[in-house]
Amino acid sequence: MKKVCIVGYGAIGPVHAKALENVEQAQFYAICDIDADKRRLCREKYQVVEYDDFDTMLQDDKIDAVHICTPHYLHFEMIQKALTAGKEVVVEKPVTMTGEEYDRLLALEGSEKVCVVLQNRLNPCVQKMKELVESGELGAVKAAKGILTWYRDKAYYESGAWRGKWVTEGGGVLINQAVHTLDYFSYLIGDVVSVKANMFNYSLADAIEVEDTFTATVSFANDVKGIFFATNAYVENSAPFFEILFEKGTARYIDKQLWVNGQMVAEDVNPAIGKDYWGSGHEALMKRYYDGEKYFSVTDASNTMKTMFAMYDSAKAGGKEIAVLK
Ligand SMILES: NC(=O)c1ccc[n+]([C@@H]2O[C@H](COP(=O)([O-])OP(=O)(O)OC[C@H]3O[C@@H](n4cnc5c(N)ncnc54)[C@H](O)[C@@H]3O)[C@@H](O)[C@H]2O)c1
DSSP states (O other), X not given: OEEEEEEOOSSSHHHHHHHHTTOTTEEEEEEEOSOHHHHHHHHHHHOOEEESOHHHHHTOTTOOEEEXXXXXXXXXXXXXXXXXXXXXXXXXXXXXXXXXXXHHHHHSTTGGGOEEEOGGGGSHHHHHHHHHHHHOXXXXXXXXXXXXXXXXXXXXXXXXXXXXXXXXXXXXXXXXXXXXXXXXXXXXXXXXXXXXXXXXXXXXXXXXXXXSEEEEEEEEGGGOEEEEEEESBSSSOOOOEEEEEETTEEEEEEXXXXXXXXXXXXXXXXXXXXXXXXXXXXXXXXXXXXXXXXXXXXXXXXXXXXXXXXHHXXXXXXXXXXXXXX
């Protein structure tokens, strides 16, 4: 049985805690957060060991694994220190905040063992889309389309000093909310080879530095094209939309159902832990990792992360085509 420390008990830390309740080979053992109120909330619910300092926590030999649920700018340094201390690492998306950090991570000893939280890959509809692509039953993929329209207001960005700033969040809707939708391109279709992108701040120019809206075209090998649109400037959090156009039909992931040529073939029915739109994959991902020794590695997440960083580079360069390097 692995003893786990959750680092960061803000919005997503409690989802990790709840998910671990049903994982046989892991025990939620300690919480590490710099915020005393967050630690108190956690202690009252789970009676776990408490740490207010990451480095001190790493010295606890009883802890086998750390779950990094902190703001983006802390991810790389925390992964690095945890690996050096001999801990297993489960890290929330985005794995790192910058492309430079990602390259350094890939080169780091032991980084291949890091488990990346891209839990939506395990949604039944996403798994079904993967099956359809891999089986080839609908012919080759011709194109794909991903759309995310969510709502984040000023109060959301003011809820954490790290939100909405380039140096601490690394971007806006793309790096934080839409990275899962972006991930479907690489996970389902294959490696993205180049992108052209633009970003805008339509609704929150007085509140955040980063973009609230992102558009892109993505290109794969063999002339397969993708279209991507994401915004936090809508009025509600609609279920993400993803479409794959095959030679012999279309698969549409809409309202948490997968429709192929007009017939529903899969549905995401499991109730989510936490916010409905986060999906229900955290528990599945942790069972897979601790009970099944299977996980999405930094290599598995590499094309998604590099596509995302290339999109920011393209948008900053006014939409110039940018290659996604290996
Ligand atoms: N997979 C998903 O669907 C999903 C959903 C939401 C958030 N996330 C990701 O989870 C991470 C955290 O996001 P959040 O929304 O929970 O943020 P948050 O601001 O709500 O929570 C972050 C927590 O980290 C703590 N913290 C900050 N610095 C710390 C330090 N040095 N040591 C220990 N604790 C520290 C804060 O006190 C806070 O409690 C981000 O990477 C985010 O993108 C993933």
